[in-house]
Amino acid sequence: MRKQHNKPVRVFVTGMGIISALGDDVQKNHDSLVNSRAGIRKAVHFKSHYASLLPFGEIEMSNENIKEILNLKEEPGYTRTCLLAAKAFDEAVVDSGITSADLSSFDTAFISASTVGGMCLTDQLYEDANQKSEGSEYLESYGPGSHTLKLVERYNINGFTDTINTACSSSANAIMLGARLIKSGRATRSVVGGVDALAKYTVNGFNALKILSENPCKPFDENRDGLNLGEAAAYLVLESEEVVGDKKVYAEILGYGNSNDAHHPSAMSDDAVGAIRSMREAIETAGIGAERIDYVNAHGTGTPNNDSVELTGMTKVFERVPLFSSTKSFTGHTLAAAGVVEAIFSILSINHSEIYPSLHIETDMVDFEDFPVRRYRSGVQVNYVLSNSFGFGGNCTSLVFGKVIK
Structure with a gap:
């Protein structure tokens, strides 16, 4: 049943998690920002014709490193997209201090976002789709929502769940939806965010549009000539005022x-x-x-x-x-x-x-x-x-x- 509120519901950010080319947690990202240290460079893990030709915002950690950190070495079907999402999600949840019971509550929503999803494994997808393989462990991992399902299973999430793909506004829309669910009384807590890994699928597509720069991008420069593709995952924990209590609060979604x-x-x-x-x-x-x-x-x-x-x-x-x-x-x-x-x-x-x-x-x-x-x-x-x-x-x-x- 929808909860009735007599006054406007305030939505606070109580947890944050991120992995990007600037670092594998919030603190490392902050340090890079303060020191004006960009993460745009030649790719090491991403294997592509363009890896040696163009700069990328690639995350330094390998898939194997992330699997080891998250104890996922024996878990099948985790693409790089899934791994990045799990790393950032875990940090956000720990930072917020929400419990396993909180995550499993029907009052907790989970909205994530991705465009390329498991298609970061472009070559493996081609092999599987064209029956040139015997069927890999990633058959259920190629869709944009596959990382969401992995996290739902890993954390036993039972509440409202969704995956948004509106291109580059996707995770901003996830934040908006999560906040609106709380404000309307449909949830008391939302974990919101998104993920995308570097992929031949997207690199080739953006290259076809002729909008990839051969140099580190320079937004708002008169002679700007395109963007650099990067990869990242990040999540926020949003909570209504009624459940925040004495937690540390980072900001309000206004x-x-x-x-x-x-x-x-x-x-x-x-x-x-x-x-x-x-x-x-x-x-x-x-x-x-x-x-x-x-x-x-x-x-x-x-x-x-x-x-x-x-x-x-x-x-x-x-x-x-x-x-x-x-x-x-x-x-x-x-x-x-x-x-x-x-x-x-x-x-x-x-x-x-x-x-x-x-x-x-x-x-x-x-x-x-x-x-x-x-x-x-x-x-x-x-x-x-x-x-x-x-x-x-x-x-x-x-x-x-x-x-x-x-």
Whole structure:
């Protein structure tokens, strides 16, 4: 039965977990951000024709390392996608202090996201699909939701479960759905996030679109020439105010907005109609004015279309554009994981009063008067952060995170 609430339900972040090219936990990611140390480099584990030609935001840990850490050596069917998800999920759950009973409760929801899923094993998928193998252990692991099912089984999750694929806005939408379930009384707790591993499937696809850069990406630079693909997994534990108790709370989920301009399969409309709507909706649902946003963690892919459209949108949403930057210059574009990775970075900004820069910028964009933060800044009051995640097909999602004031 749906629970009835007499006052608005507040949703807090009580746990975080992440593995990215910056490190295998939250602390290591934070250290890299503070020291402006990017994780974009030549790939070691990813085997592809392009591995020696292009830079990637590859995670340093091997599959074998992760299996050993998580005691999964004897578990079949764990693709790299599944392993990365399990690593980040485990950190988030431990960080939050939720129990096995909490995870198994029907009041706990689990929403994850992925685009490539188990198709990170592109060659093995080809062998299995074309009956060129005797059938590998991964036959049930190729779908986008396979990692979700692995975690459901591993942690005995019984509540509402879903896997979202809206391209690059996927895990931002997972956060939004998890928060809405709590606010509507359908859950008291949600574990939300997403994962994507490097894959020939996606690398070849993005290469066909001619939007992969041969150099570390430089979002919001006049001469930007494309993105770098990365891999990551990250999760947040969201809890309603009624179950938080005296736990450490990182931030509050205040607002969210989603729109779809349906302009083009792989580009946003030049007038930024979708981006504008998602940002305005997020700020409005947060119940604050646009002038109170202290920092925008931009989608900022480093492609000509995205960066100009996003900045156009910000100039129309804000009378004065706040401090902004793109942390994809650190991690590469992690696709379905990008929204939650950047949510964690946004929350770190709030908790540590810091702004992490857009790296590698050499030339300001000539058509704009607003420029991203280029160097690490500390001692900056950050009470409200807007985080943007814009996906293929024009699916735009924006989230507002706020400092918790008790």
